[in-house]
Amino acid sequence: MLSMKAKYALKALGYLARKPDTRFGIERIAEAENIPYKFLEAILTELRKSNVIDSKRGAAGGVKLARAPKDISIGDVIRLMDGPIALLPCASITRYRACDDCPDEAACRLRQVMIDARLAIADVLDERTLADLASRSPLPSERRLTDDDLG
Amino acid sequence: MLSMKAKYALKALGYLARKPDTRFGIERIAEAENIPYKFLEAILTELRKSNVIDSKRGAAGGVKLARAPKDISIGDVIRLMDGPIALLPCASITRYRACDDCPDEAACRLRQVMIDARLAIADVLDERTLADLASRSPLPSERRLTDDDLG
């Protein structure tokens, strides 16, 4: 499961992605997305330090995305907030770490399964971006065959 | 990430899966797989209560799988130990729960992404079983084209 932190981050970023060039106050985002204000503030601080958002202080200040929505993947946001996507450290691509209890990693069947799992899920999460959270058009998985598809 | 509990469970069950009809003592499994003995004991108690393993007390006692390795999926073991596989409660099939902060689930773009992610990962984890952890033959993802395939 994602932490609330990661979930709130994605919701807030999805909100920003709908108007990527507008600066919004944290309070407004918090209210719109039902996120505790102070918690969201802390989350956005992290996202700023990771250069995902760009913020401005003072009156008429606020936050906005640092890049185009399509250039910020869901997977990256999750990694920033919750760490690796893989289910075992030894199956992580971005943050590999050996299991200290494993005598022979190359022969570990569990690892191979977990690598397959991590590839499957990262395929989805790295393909989808904040643009998908903002758009009104259906995601790939939501598409149905139409007459156009059938030619 | 999986908890140590889930990882140890899978390793122990993988060990049992290599000789499904033999009863092994917990101590032996703990040593073979580098799992803290008392911790493993607690884990196996849970697995017994969930009818994954079958245990016998006393001298010459021990544990063995309650079913054939191929009938125990990796996904199910993870669900028993760590809970739902989905990244959000609202994207879980086996343990759906609405997000209390979500005003309109049907319109939630994030949910749709998370449903796709959960389908992708469950596809792998529910397809693979303890038999895959025991076998010496390559998993699907490990297969390479051979002359037979090209034949």
Next chain:
DNA sequence: CATAATTCCTACTTATCCTATAGGAATAAA
């Protein structure tokens, strides 16, 4: 310049979960 609006920073809290560990009771085989 004063004021109001806003983010930024530091610290704190509270509860829950994770990862075990300890000791002995119950059971079963030899």
Next chain:
DNA sequence: TTTATTCCTATAGGATAAGTAGGAATTATG
């Protein structure tokens, strides 16, 4: 009866999650 084993209850230390509080710093605006 002894020995090997699982079963049960209890405990514990540390980390993490999910916030909360208060004020400092910054900026636009009248």
